[in-house]
Amino acid sequence: MSQYLVDPDTHAVFSTDKATKADLLRAEHLFLGLNCFEPGQTQRIHAHHGADKFYLILSGKARMAVGDDRFEAGAGALVWAPADVPHGVDLALERTVMLIGMSPPP
């Protein structure tokens, strides 16, 4: 298989203890990974100084927090947090897998 082809589904891992992360790729300017949640799990609100971030919901549904906004995002939705804007996952409403991207990489 090509080094340039990645199947995110095969990297998803879940834990009943807490939300998990998996790295997919790290380039000079861009990092991509997965955030995986069981229903009821959360990701604390945080901000990345000088780094833009997005979440693409691959499966499931979650209530997201970006800035002062709170909203539900289901499979196919794109959520983004410009540099320095606080963001997180208020609550995973289902088993949820998110592709996340950050630039520059952490």
Next chain:
Amino acid sequence: MSQYLVDPDTHAVFSTDKATKADLLRAEHLFLGLNCFEPGQTQRIHAHHGADKFYLILSGKARMAVGDDRFEAGAGALVWAPADVPHGVDLALERTVMLIGMSPPP
């Protein structure tokens, strides 16, 4: 709706003349958009000097080109091209929508 929530599906546009593009968001360090193909359409091989790029296949299937590699990528697959590595879409095998990301933005 929150300014931080985007539904890529609603931005997909198709043309029988050629593959189309749609911008989704442009932040300081990151650009996200869509590339939309009818079956049989292509994207010429090109490279981005100093910018990392990824394609996430949202729907459909295409034969991709990255470096010397040629491979099929279907819905859910992630394809990436590090800065300066030539890449393109050899052939869309179905009606195909790809989320693309580039960092830094073009």
